[in-house]
Amino acid sequence: xxxxxxxxxxxxxxxxxxxxxxxxxxxxxxxxxxxxxxxxxxxxxxxxxxxxxxxxxxxxxxxxxxxxxxxxxxxxxxxxxxxxxxxxxxxxxxxxxxxxxxxxxxxxxxxxxxxxxxxxxxxxxxxxxxxxxxxxxxxxxxxxxxxxxxxxxxxxxxxxxxxxxxxxxxxxxxxxxxxxxxxxxxxxxxxxxxxxxxxxxxxxxxxxxxxxxxxxxxxxxxxxxxxxxxxxxxxxxxxxxxxxxxxxxxxxxxxxxxxxxxxxxxxxxxxxxxxxxxxxxxxxxxxxxxxxx
Amino acid sequence: xxxxxxxxxxxxxxxxxxxxxxxxxxxxxxxxxxxxxxxxxxxxxxxxxxxxxxxxxxxxxxxxxxxxxxxxxxxxxxxxxxxxxxxxxxxxxxxxxxxxxxxxxxxxxxxxxxxxxxxxxxxxxxxxxxxxxxxxxxxxxxxxxxxxxxxxxxxxxxxxxxxxxxxxxxxxxxxxxxxxxxxxxxxxxxxxxxxxxxxxxxxxxxxxxxxxxxxxxxxxxxxxxxxxxxxxxxxxxxxxxxxxxxxxxxxxxxxxxxxxxxxxxxxxxxxxxxxxxxxxxxxxxxxxxxxxxxxxxxxxxxxxxxxxxxxxxxxxxxxxxxxxxxxxxxxxxxxxxxxxxxxxxxxxxxxxxxxxxxxxxxxxxxxxxxxxxxxxxxxxxxxxxxxxxxxxxxxxxxxxxxxxxxxxxxxxxxxxxxxxxxxxxxxxxxxxxxxxxxxxxxxxxxxxxxxxxxxxxxxxxxxxxxxxxxxxxxxxxxxxxxxxxxxxxxxxxxxxxxxxxxxxxxxxxxxxxxx
Numbered sequence: 001x002x003x004x005x006x007x008x009x010x011x012x013x014x015x016x017x018x019x020x021x022x023x024x025x026x027x028x029x030x031x032x033x034x035x036x037x038x039x040x041x042x043x044x045x046x047x048x049x050x051x052x053x054x055x056x057x058x059x060x061x062x063x064x065x066x067x068x069x070x071x072x073x074x075x076x077x078x079x080x081x082x083x084x085x086x087x088x089x090x091x092x093x094x095x096x097x098x099x100x101x102x103x104x105x106x107x108x109x110x111x112x113x114x115x116x117x118x119x120x121x122x123x124x125x126x127x128x129x130x131x132x133x134x135x136x137x138x139x140x141x142x143x144x145x146x147x148x149x150x151x152x153x154x155x156x157x158x159x160x161x162x163x164x165x166x167x168x169x170x171x172x173x174x175x176x177x178x179x180x181x182x183x184x185x186x187x188x189x190x191x192x193x194x195x196x197x198x199x200x201x202x203x204x205x206x207x208x209x210x211x212x213x214x215x216x217x218x219x220x221x222x223x224x225x226x227x228x229x230x231x232x233x234x235x236x237x238x239x240x241x242x243x244x245x246x247x248x249x250x251x252x253x254x255x256x257x258x259x260x261x262x263x264x265x266x267x268x269x270x271x272x273x274x275x276x277x278x279x280x281x282x283x284x285x286x287x288x289x290x291x292x293x
Numbered sequence: 294x295x296x297x298x299x300x301x302x303x304x305x306x307x308x309x310x311x312x313x314x315x316x317x318x319x320x321x322x323x324x325x326x327x328x329x330x331x332x333x334x335x336x337x338x339x340x341x342x343x344x345x346x347x348x349x350x351x352x353x354x355x356x357x358x359x360x361x362x363x364x365x366x367x368x369x370x371x372x373x374x375x376x377x378x379x380x381x382x383x384x385x386x387x388x389x390x391x392x393x394x395x396x397x398x399x400x401x402x403x404x405x406x407x408x409x410x411x412x413x414x415x416x417x418x419x420x421x422x423x424x425x426x427x428x429x430x431x432x433x434x435x436x437x438x439x440x441x442x443x444x445x446x447x448x449x450x451x452x453x454x455x456x457x458x459x460x461x462x463x464x465x466x467x468x469x470x471x472x473x474x475x476x477x478x479x480x481x482x483x484x485x486x487x488x489x490x491x492x493x494x495x496x497x498x499x500x501x502x503x504x505x506x507x508x509x510x511x512x513x514x515x516x517x518x519x520x521x522x523x524x525x526x527x528x529x530x531x532x533x534x535x536x537x538x539x540x541x542x543x544x545x546x547x548x549x550x551x552x553x554x555x556x557x558x559x560x561x562x563x564x565x566x567x568x569x570x571x572x573x574x575x576x577x578x579x580x581x582x583x584x585x586x587x588x589x590x591x592x593x594x595x596x597x598x599x600x601x602x603x604x605x606x607x608x609x610x611x612x613x614x615x616x617x618x619x620x621x622x623x624x625x626x627x628x629x630x631x632x633x634x635x636x637x638x639x640x641x642x643x644x645x646x647x648x649x650x651x652x653x654x655x656x657x658x659x660x661x662x663x664x665x666x667x668x669x670x671x672x673x674x675x676x677x678x679x680x681x682x683x684x685x686x687x688x689x690x691x692x693x694x695x696x697x698x699x700x701x702x703x704x705x706x707x708x709x710x711x712x713x714x715x716x717x718x719x720x721x722x723x724x725x726x727x728x729x730x731x732x733x734x735x736x737x738x739x740x741x742x743x744x745x746x747x748x749x750x751x752x753x754x755x756x757x758x759x760x761x762x763x764x765x766x767x768x769x770x771x772x773x774x775x776x777x778x779x780x781x782x783x784x785x786x787x788x789x790x791x792x793x794x795x796x797x798x799x800x801x802x803x804x805x806x807x808x
Contacts, residue, residue: 042468130614148614151562152779241775256440257767
């Protein structure tokens with residue numbers, strides 16, 4: 001009994017820290033949920049009221065939300081697919097034992113990571129510039145007319161996805177490379193002795209053993225890209241119109257352009273709910289948790 | 294060592310969650326301490342007006358406002374609001390009467406840019422010397438019209454004094470974040486001290502919520518190398534300041550073909566509606582009707598949008614895909630003839646173009662015969678409400694003295710001298726006008742430039758500062774840029790959608806005007 005009591009008191013010592021951490025973590029979430037049910041905005045700033053589900057009904061029955069949701073899916077899937085493909089391909093290349101200057105390549109690969117993303121995006125904004133940007137100047141060498149990357153919707157998407165690819169591929173390459181290097185060399189040697197071709201070794205050894213890593217990276221990448229604020233906010237601001245706007249940027253704009261904090265909270269809550277649901281589904285079907293635990 | 298039993302663990306978790314939820318609910322529903330009672334202020338005002346009127350009965354029967362001015366300038370100023378501007382500019386009165394000899398510290402957010410900041414430094418140094426009883430803590434580099442003020446206000450930590458645009462401050466005032474200055478300073482004094490348009494910019498209903506430090510609007514800057522009075526006189530028999538849009542198109546054709554530069558650099562594809570409002574009005578439109586309902590869904594909006602689309606993508610007179618900074622680069626590097634910008638960037642253009650710099654009002658729209666009319670706005674100093682800043686009454690009084698001082702004649706002359714800001718204070722404005730009319734500016738070519746800038750003021754429009762204006766920018770931007778994006782939607786659809794967007798936002802904010 002005395003032992004149990006001691007244990008109980010031992011746990012009480014860490015209670016303040018638990019409360020503090022939980023408060024810092026939970027308070028913003030609970031507060032966001034709370035104000036999403038009120039009329040809290042700049043014009044009802046100090047005194048606001050509970051309005052129930054009215055804000056949610058307004059958002060879900062309006063057309064903009066669905067457009068922005070589709071955009072968010074385009075942005076996430078459109079970015080994630082090339083990021084994984086390029087990351088995996090580069091990892092396979094860098095994993096070649098006979099590749100000269102592997103370390104130099106790998107160091108160069110980390111360059112996009114070395115710069116703060118915000119600065120990189122400002123630089124990219126200049127590079128995509130219609131008049132002075134190096135992208136249009138490079139295209140001009142091949143006789144291609146300057147492209148208005150910011151004002152034409154398909155071009156804006158292309159620009160965003162390519163910029164995000166540049167920003168993100170070092171992460172994917174690094175993770176894939178470390179996973180590739182953890183595959184026992186003996187498996188390849190045995191397969192080679194058995195007469196397996198390069199393709200067969202890739203198909204029957206590399207891919208199955210990389211499956212969990214790919215799933216892990218895909219889930220992590222999905223959640224990160226879904227809420228990746230800066231590329232869109234800095235490069236297009238969600239424009240032209242709302243054509244490239246995503247939920248997280250739209251929520252920000254609702255709060256800080258329109259001063260409608262309650263609606264910003266609604267977008268944030270819905271955004272988080274969708275993301276949590278999708279993450280649970282993906283985790284369940286990919287088996288990543290089993291691999292980790 | 295064994296862990297806690299399941300029941301104990303659950304109990305701890307439940308307790309923690311209950312504590313957090315209770316704390317969250319407490320803070321979420323907590324109301325900040327109330328500001329000084331409005332009714333107190335009102336009753337004070339009433340008693341002052343009554344007393345003043347009584348004392349002047351024998352001398353005059355004119356309007357009460359005139360009487361108030363007379364009393365405050367001739368006798369001991371009252372120590373309860375509203376004060377006269379002159380009493381707030383009297384350090385003895387402020388330090389000894391209002392602040393009771395105590396030292397009061399106020400916080401100030403400075404939103405000036407680099408050249409203006411030089412002027413502000415001079416004014417600030419002078420203020421701290423003249424008012425030893427007021428300590429000023431300045432935070433520099435704060436963005437103008439940003440959300441930082443709102444965030445700080447929510448926490449009850451807003452600065453006592455802030456400098457903002459008149460329209461953004463209008464939103465803050467509507468939200469109760471700013472002080473109603475007209476309850477603390479005689480409105481008649483404010484009307485007498487500042488030029489009317491600047492005072493109106495800081496008025497919502499009959500309340501004044503700020504003191505203006507300048508007047509601003511866009512004009513047409515041009516490069517005389519490509520476009521000048523000689524050329525326009527020869528082509529059309531008028532000066533650059535009398536051009537219409539048909540003539541502008543002919544000029545653009547001439548400039549493009551002769552000099553191989555852009556005629557205009559106007560980043561319409563990135564527009565938020567500030568500069569476009571001038572064209573919209575010129576085509577016969579208006580942003581709000583008398584009730585405060587948006588009027589963007591109009592043929593004027595459609596025609597104005599089509600005009601700029603054609604200028605950019607059909608006639609190729611306007612550079613496509615440009616941002617404001619790129620516009621400046623093109624203009625300062627002699628790669629475009631015309632740019633639409635305000636006096637705040639004048640020094641940049643003066644440095645780059647020297648005597649080749651010209652300024653004129655925006656052209657007349659040939660279709661309507663009306664001038665493109667830019668929004669005539671102001672920036673100025675505002676005071677956070679006690680609820681937003683937690684200010685004491687003495688801090689409010691010190692803040693009033695501060696904003697009176699930084700918008701006084703000397704302060705606004707400093708802004709004119711260092712940054713070329715057009716004064717909003719009447720005496721400073723008159724001084725500048727006298728200087729300009731005598732051609733006393735150096736270098737001499739700047740006299741003509743300022744003449745063009747001031748000429749534009751005749752053709753401007755009042756900057757709407759109703760809170761609904763806050764929705765004009767994002768809604769306009771959203772649908773105008775979509776139209777400009779290869780005409781993803783038609784101009785008519787864009788006009789319709791931007792108005793619907795504004796109405797929808799107004800409904801969501803509870804800002805629909807009562808019918």
